[in-house]
Amino acid sequence: MIDARSLSKRFQDKKRGEIRAVDNVSFSCKPGQIYGLLGANGAGKTTTLRMLATILEPTDGTAIICGHDVVEHPEKVRANVGFLSTATALYPRLTSQEMVEYFGRLNGLDESTLKKRVDDIFSRLDMNGFRDRRCDKLSTGMKQKTSIARTLVHDPAVMIFDEPTLGLDIMTARTITTFIRECRDNGKTVIFSTHIMSEVEKLCDVIGIIHGGKLLTEGTLAQLREKHAEQDLEEIFVKVVTPHHQNVEA
Amino acid sequence: MNLNAIGVVYRKEFTEWIRDRRTLISTVLVPLLIFPLLMVGSVYFATVMVGRAKKETPTVMLLGAENSPALVARLQKLDNVEIVPYAANWKDLISDKQVRAAVDIPKDFDASLTTNSPQTVNIYYYEGDLKSSFGADNVEKSLKDYRESVVKDRLQAKNLSATILTPFDVKQENVAPPEKVSGATIGGFIGYVVIILCMTGAMYPAIDLTAGEKERGTMETILSSPIYRLDLVLGKFLLVFSASLATAVLSVISMGISITLLGQSQMKSGDAQHFALHIGGMSVLAVFLMALPLAVLFSAVLMTIALFAKSYKEAQSYLTPMTFLIVIPAVASVMPGVELTPKLALVPILSTSLVCKEIISGTYHWHSIAMIFASTCVYAAAAIFLAVKTFQRESVLFRS
Numbered sequence A: 001m002i003d004a005r006s007l008s009k010r011f012q013d014k015k016r017g018e019i020r021a022v023d024n025v026s027f028s029c030k031p032g033q034i035y036g037l038l039g040a041n042g043a044g045k046t047t048t049l050r051m052l053a054t055i056l057e058p059t060d061g062t063a064i065i066c067g068h069d070v071v072e073h074p075e076k077v078r079a080n081v082g083f084l085s086t087a088t089a090l091y092p093r094l095t096s097q098e099m100v101e102y103f104g105r106l107n108g109l110d111e112s113t114l115k116k117r118v119d120d121i122f123s124r125l126d127m128n129g130f131r132d133r134r135c136d137k138l139s140t141g142m143k144q145k146t147s148i149a150r151t152l153v154h155d156p157a158v159m160i161f162d163e164p165t166l167g168l169d170i171m172t173a174r175t176i177t178t179f180i181r182e183c184r185d186n187g188k189t190v191i192f193s194t195h196i197m198s199e200v201e202k203l204c205d206v207i208g209i210i211h212g213g214k215l216l217t218e219g220t221l222a223q224l225r226e227k228h229a230e231q232d233l234e235e236i237f238v239k240v241v242t243p244h245h246q247n248v249e250a
Numbered sequence B: 001m002n003l004n005a006i007g008v009v010y011r012k013e014f015t016e017w018i019r020d021r022r023t024l025i026s027t028v029l030v031p032l033l034i035f036p037l038l039m040v041g042s043v044y045f046a047t048v049m050v051g052r053a054k055k056e057t058p059t060v061m062l063l064g065a066e067n068s069p070a071l072v073a074r075l076q077k078l079d080n081v082e083i084v085p086y087a088a089n090w091k092d093l094i095s096d097k098q099v100r101a102a103v104d105i106p107k108d109f110d111a112s113l114t115t116n117s118p119q120t121v122n123i124y125y126y127e128g129d130l131k132s133s134f135g136a137d138n139v140e141k142s143l144k145d146y147r148e149s150v151v152k153d154r155l156q157a158k159n160l161s162a163t164i165l166t167p168f169d170v171k172q173e174n175v176a177p178p179e180k181v182s183g184a185t186i187g188g189f190i191g192y193v194v195i196i197l198c199m200t201g202a203m204y205p206a207i208d209l210t211a212g213e214k215e216r217g218t219m220e221t222i223l224s225s226p227i228y229r230l231d232l233v234l235g236k237f238l239l240v241f242s243a244s245l246a247t248a249v250l251s252v253i254s255m256g257i258s259i260t261l262l263g264q265s266q267m268k269s270g271d272a273q274h275f276a277l278h279i280g281g282m283s284v285l286a287v288f289l290m291a292l293p294l295a296v297l298f299s300a301v302l303m304t305i306a307l308f309a310k311s312y313k314e315a316q317s318y319l320t321p322m323t324f325l326i327v328i329p330a331v332a333s334v335m336p337g338v339e340l341t342p343k344l345a346l347v348p349i350l351s352t353s354l355v356c357k358e359i360i361s362g363t364y365h366w367h368s369i370a371m372i373f374a375s376t377c378v379y380a381a382a383a384i385f386l387a388v389k390t391f392q393r394e395s396v397l398f399r400s
Helices: A045-052 A074-079 A096-106 A111-124 A140-152 A170-185 A197-203 A221-228 A233-249 B003-018 B021-055 B069-076 B090-095 B109-115 B130-157 B178-208 B211-216 B219-223 B229-268 B281-308 B312-334 B350-360 B366-391
Strands: A002-013 A017-029 A034-038 A060-065 A081-085 A158-162 A189-194 A206-211 A214-219 B059-063 B082-084 B101-104 B122-125
Touching: A002 A045, A017 A034, A017 A045, A017 A060, A017 A189, A017 A206, A034 A045, A034 A170, A034 A197, A045 A060, A045 A081, A045 A158, A045 A189, A074 A081, A081 A140, A096 A111, A096 A140, A096 B003, A111 A140, A140 A170, A158 A170, A170 A189, A170 A197, A189 A197, A197 A233, A206 A233, A214 A221, A214 A233, A221 A233, B003 B021, B003 B178, B003 B229, B021 B130, B021 B178, B021 B229, B059 B069, B059 B090, B059 B130, B069 B082, B069 B109, B069 B130, B090 B101, B090 B122, B101 B130, B122 B130, B178 B211, B178 B229, B178 B281, B178 B312, B178 B350, B211 B219, B211 B312, B229 B281, B229 B366, B281 B312, B281 B350, B281 B366, B312 B350, B350 B366
Parallel strands: A017 A214, A034 A189, A034 A206, A081 A158, A158 A189, B059 B082, B059 B101
Antiparallel strands: A002 A017, A002 A060, A206 A214, B101 B122
């Protein structure tokens, strides 16, 4: 369960002064549900997800994940979260198996449980063919699978995906979207950010449109269509964002 | 603090470290090879150069040869110089190394010997040129012998003994034990080298584990794991510290082997008295102990600075000026006359380098050693604290 409560993040920039990257964002996501955070580049998606993953600390507000406050107990939150983004790379000089085992140990798994989980994940994701290959020698698809295995090794209840298909070819991207669906089907709470409309339409149970750090609207796809009197998600997005876009640009 | 988590991070960093060619070169290969190359290589080079210079008979030109046929005849008889005919451009010839030296015999030289009105014989040579120095030395020795023979003749003419000129002898005798002599000559150098290598050994892992991680995009990956930042920093720090120590240990082993081999080769050639190096095992161990807090200090400071960089290259540009900051006090300790004082004992790096010099020479000023060890430990602890704090700053970790 994710419950974001008035999350805000401000940065100080030498040239531009104070920047409100995320401004009073609240939403919630239940187990077995995919929440899609839809926004353009610089909308505040990554900062929001980094705060949920406790990589960044909120300036104001908080979020409760699996009963733990992200500000009060960030380590407990991280133990319940699997975080995957294009910025979460692999250690090039470790093998695929060493990489996954490392994160298993950091999550406090004992050696016998770790072995069992690693064997299970490697079989499930068809990774046994490259488990002893160094990460810098893996193809993009193999790297993505290793990253998925890394996020899954401690069997987290919450999965956070920050534009996970950005820059990937169609087959690798498909591996990721299939995996996201599996997470939902396994009862995990999933939050997923993207600017690709088709991915949102296919995957998300609830959609939130974020722009200029503010969550402008949210609801199921059907609710958004009804609310904004448009069928096409792209048109809905443009309709929602345009009035605020001028404010942000100004 | 979770020791198990620190251990997990350390083991992972160690695995990556031993698989990285760049850090292995700076930590293992450089310290192992630098001393044999520097010491054996420089001694070999010097021996070859001196040998070559000695083989050549230096050419010497006589200026004013007509002023003393007797002296000219004496010089012409010498085996170790070759007298060449006079040329007006003798200075140019010496500069061009076509003639090694020139002897200027003053006017009325022979007459001055009988009238007791001393004159000066000038020897011209090219300073810095070994062959020119050999030529000038050979001529000077011959001239001194000639002067002594003239003095002897004068004394004999007056029925006086030659001992009248030397009523007593003066002789210097060394009472310092061999290790103290070694300490004075190379003690500072050993401390300097251990300190510099502690730093160079720590530098590449420090960059790799901080800026390198940012550049590769693994920083966000590790920050998304439940490990506490303190444990993460300490795990990384321990690896950098290990690399620093490994470099220092290997450098001292390599230096010990090089010195022993060099000493043995000098013994064989009967030149042992010129290379009397006696360094005790206890002294070496003490140098290590003194270098420990300094290695901690270097590891933490280098990690903290490198963390500010976004890339490996940027980190290198930040740390290069740091190298000078460390080299300058280390070099200062090798300078003659720089001694350990209570004030200098509080200056990091310089104090350790100076105390290492004393330790190698067998001098143990325990109050200074304790003060230096304690003050460096305080600096090191402050540096670790700073590193941990820096790792908690989002503006540093996600600098863009």
